[in-house]
Structure formats: C-alpha cells, structure tokens
Amino acid sequence: MGISSLAKENRPSLMAKGVSLEEVLPFLPPNLRKMIATLAPTIGVSLEELRLRLGAPVALRFAYGEAFLGKDGRLTNYVADGYLFSPQEMEQAVLLLSNSSFYALEEELRRGYITLPGGHRAGLTGRAVLEKGYLRTLKNISGINIRIARYIPGAADGILPYLFSPTSQKLLDTLVISPPRAGKTTVLRDLARQLSEGMGACRRSYNVSIVDERSEIAAVVNGMPQIPVGCRSDILDACPKAEGMMMLIRSMSPEIIICDEIGREEDVLAIHEAINAGIVVIASAHGEDCEDALARPFLGKLIQDKYFKRLVILSRLQGPGTVKAILDSEMQEL
Amino acid sequence: MLKIIGACIIIFASASIGRIGAAKMEKRFHALQYLQGGILSLEREIGYGATPLPEALISASAAAGPIAPLFQLTAQKLLAGRGINAQEAWSEAIEEVSLPLNRADCEILAAFATGLGLSDGKDQLKRLELIRLRLQAAEEEAKKEWQNMGKVWKNLGWAAGVILVLICL
Numbered sequence: 152m153g154i155s156s157l158a159k160e161n162r163p164s165l166m167a168k169g170v171s172l173e174e175v176l177p178f179l180p181p182n183l184r185k186m187i188a189t190l191a192p193t194i195g196v197s198l199e200e201l202r203l204r205l206g207a208p209v210a211l212r213f214a215y216g217e218a219f220l221g222k223d224g225r226l227t228n229y230v231a232d233g234y235l236f237s238p239q240e241m242e243q244a245v246l247l248l249s250n251s252s253f254y255a256l257e258e259e260l261r262r263g264y265i266t267l268p269g270g271h272r273a274g275l276t277g278r279a280v281l282e283k284g285y286l287r288t289l290k291n292i293s294g295i296n297i298r299i300a301r302y303i304p305g306a307a308d309g310i311l312p313y314l315f316s317p318t319s320q321k322l323l324d325t326l327v328i329s330p331p332r333a334g335k336t337t338v339l340r341d342l343a344r345q346l347s348e349g350m351g352a353c354r355r356s357y358n359v360s361i362v363d364e365r366s367e368i369a370a371v372v373n374g375m376p377q378i379p380v381g382c383r384s385d386i387l388d389a390c391p392k393a394e395g396m397m398m399l400i401r402s403m404s405p406e407i408i409i410c411d412e413i414g415r416e417e418d419v420l421a422i423h424e425a426i427n428a429g430i431v432v433i434a435s436a437h438g439e440d441c442e443d444a445l446a447r448p449f450l451g452k453l454i455q456d457k458y459f460k461r462l463v464i465l466s467r468l469q470g471p472g473t474v475k476a477i478l479d480s481e482m483q484e485l
Numbered sequence: 486m487l488k489i490i491g492a493c494i495i496i497f498a499s500a501s502i503g504r505i506g507a508a509k510m511e512k513r514f515h516a517l518q519y520l521q522g523g524i525l526s527l528e529r530e531i532g533y534g535a536t537p538l539p540e541a542l543i544s545a546s547a548a549a550g551p552i553a554p555l556f557q558l559t560a561q562k563l564l565a566g567r568g569i570n571a572q573e574a575w576s577e578a579i580e581e582v583s584l585p586l587n588r589a590d591c592e593i594l595a596a597f598a599t600g601l602g603l604s605d606g607k608d609q610l611k612r613l614e615l616i617r618l619r620l621q622a623a624e625e626e627a628k629k630e631w632q633n634m635g636k637v638w639k640n641l642g643w644a645a646g647v648i649l650v651l652i653c654l
Contacts, residue, residue, distance in 0.1 A: 177566045181566070181567060181568060184566075242568070243568025243569075244568065246570055247568050249602075250537040251537075251538045251539070251563050251571050251574075251602040251603075252535075252536075252537040252538040252539075252541075253603055253604060254531055254605050254606040255535045255536065255538075257605055
C-alpha cells in the first residue's frame, strides 16, 4: 500500500466522526505544528498516533501502517528523509503538553501519560525519578506518543443486541477484552451513549455512571464532556476506579457502571460489590483473547466465577473495533 | 505682574517635581505590596488547586492591583502556544509593562520566574514563599524610604522653587 493511500484509507467502519486533529495541534512545537496542519486534510481522519522521539524522525501511525514525516513536510517511508525531532522541540512540546505546569501533572507524570482536551492521550517516556523505591515522576522526557481519541457514533451497534438476555431482556454484565489500539474505549463510549439515551437495541434508557479514571471515555474538561456519552450519564472524572465505583454506588444510584481497563485487585473487588448490589457493570480489560484475561490473577477469577455474562473480544483484524467474538459466561460463542 | 506669574510657575513646577519624586516612592511601596498579594494568591492556586500556571496567573492577577497586567500578559504569552517557558514569558512581559520598581526589585522578579511551573507543588511553594519574603524585605525598605525621603522630596521641591525665584528676582 502506498504512503498516500495509507493516509487516505478510511473504511466506513473506521470513519471517526467528530475527530479533530486541530485539538492536538496546539500541543505540538510551532514548526511541527505547521507541517502537520498542512497534512491534516489528508491524514486527519485516519491518523491514530503521532510519535515524537528525541533525535529520531517523527512517525505517524495509521490504521493500516506507519509513515515518517519528511523534511519536505510530506509523508515518507525512508528514515533518512525523515524530519528529526530536536531537543529544543522536545522541550517546547513538554512545556505545551504540561501547560508549563509540572506541579499540576504530578499524578499524570507518575502514570506516564497526560490526557489532553478531546480525550487524546500523550504517553511519555524519559528517566524515572524514584522515591523510596516508587516512581515519583519522569524527567528528561525522550519520547512522546500522542494517541488520537476516536469518537465513532455506532461503534457498539454490532455488540449491543447481544448484551441483553434473550429471555428476560435484562442488560447483562459485560467485559470488553481487547489489545491496545483495538477500540475498547471507543466501544465503551458508544455503549454509554446508546444505553443512556435508549438508542438502538435498547428498549429503554438507563442511568449510566462512568468512572473515567484517565479522562479518556468522556474527556471531561472543566466539568464538560468533550465527547457525547449520553444525556443520562454521570461522569466521575480522574477518580481511581475502585474508589469511584464505591462512591457511585452510594451516591448516584446507577443502573449501569462503566469503567475502562480494569485488572487490579481493588478494581475486581469493587466490581464484585457493584454486581452484588444489582448494578450492571460494563468494563474493559487488556488482552488478545479470553485466555489472556483468564490468566490474569484477579480478573481471571471474576470471569471464572461467571460474574460477566458477556465477553466481547475485539481485534484489529479489519481495523480497530473489529468484533472477533462475543461469548457468554460458559465461553460459548453467540 | 508678569514677574509674579513667572515666580508662581517656577514654584509650582519645582513643587510638582518634588511631588513626582515622592509619588514614585509611594508607587514602588504599593507595587511591592500588591506583588506579594499576587504571589500569595498564586501560592494558593498552585498549592491547593494545582491550577495550571496560565489560569493560576490570571486568578492571581485579581489580587495584584496595578501589577495585574504583568500577570495577565505572562499568562497570555504562555497560552499563545509558542512553547516558551514561564521564565521567558515573564521576562518578555516585564519588558512590555512599565513597573514602578528599581533594579533590585527587578532582580527579585527575575528570580521569581526562574523555574516557575517546572517542578512539583512542594518545590514551587517553597520557591514562592522565599520570593515573598524577599519582597517583604524590599517593601519594608521601600516604606522607610517613602516615609523619610518622600517628605524630603516634597519639601525640597517647594524650597528649590522659592530659592530659584529669589535668585531670579
């Protein structure tokens, strides 16, 4: 596949509506910003990641491949023709991403990523600073990976009908399993929207509570979700999942709790608590398939105990958001 | 008649020069007071709210009285998306805003901007507190200067005017 077609490749299922590369541009150093802005009409919809590595060519990752930003501002396959990201630009990028306020991002630097307005995420690598054996912060940032958030209305259309019990029509507890960049947050976001507004396969609307620990699902900025997650959705932003779920159970009387990337012991305990309280939990976890999820110490136990009645496996086979399989709690494909 | 008008003009002009000198000292004293107010507000924004620097500077400008444009301009420069740090933005803003401060005060302001925003909350608060203490000392000195030398300037203005008129007559 040629470089230009790579950037223009937009299969209908992957069309990201409402994705604006312009949201990311202000965080790029002025020179790079100009070059990417020129390319934006071509790459805007299909760009998934922008990788900035100190002293290396700027790499752009699309759904179907990768290309470098050339010195002439065009896309290229050759490293030698690539536009090298300088130390000065790295410093500028870090200042822009952090809004010149490292103190406001202590937690984010500890986790290694910064959530940007619009739900985009800037992952960081650098030199770790430890305190009493624990990661305190990162310094000498050497790599930035800007992941473009996708808002795809209808991303959950193929999944939603399977999430209801065929007999009672009750919504079932669901775990979305997917490798990185396969669309699990996009699917969760659309599930929240459709369930909250009673759209598609839903017979009614639900009160949805979202624990958005990484501000990725709803991308809340100053209390306002930047991505539609439905009119009956309450969002607990930047709150640890386990603590957030318990808080929501007590305070918001949710019918559904949605959270992203579960796996720690405390997350699993909180899900346990929520499901036993009669609340439907829809969560996501990293993994290639069911076996991966089962192999994880705490999450595996939850699946084995059949807390999740539906397991949705996503892959990138036909691009992000491809549904590989939908299983019931007996691991039977539906 | 002309002589009397001329004498009045000389005395008035001379007294005005004296008053301007005294007012300059008063302005410096008040500016140092307001600067401390602004920095105290910035400490609150950084320490308790972990507010990003541009927003924190805008909030702090409300407590900075006549120094507010300095805080606001710095915030604007940071928000312009040029990828400059707070020290560069602050230095540029100081060049553009006229401040009733002397060289020693400007050195404190330069120290204030060094490393601003570029470390964790604890370190930022320590730095800001240190700067506030330095400004407090400068304010004490400015107050003494204004109280002692302010009167001297005013009286000297009148006296110089009268002496000049007497010599001319």
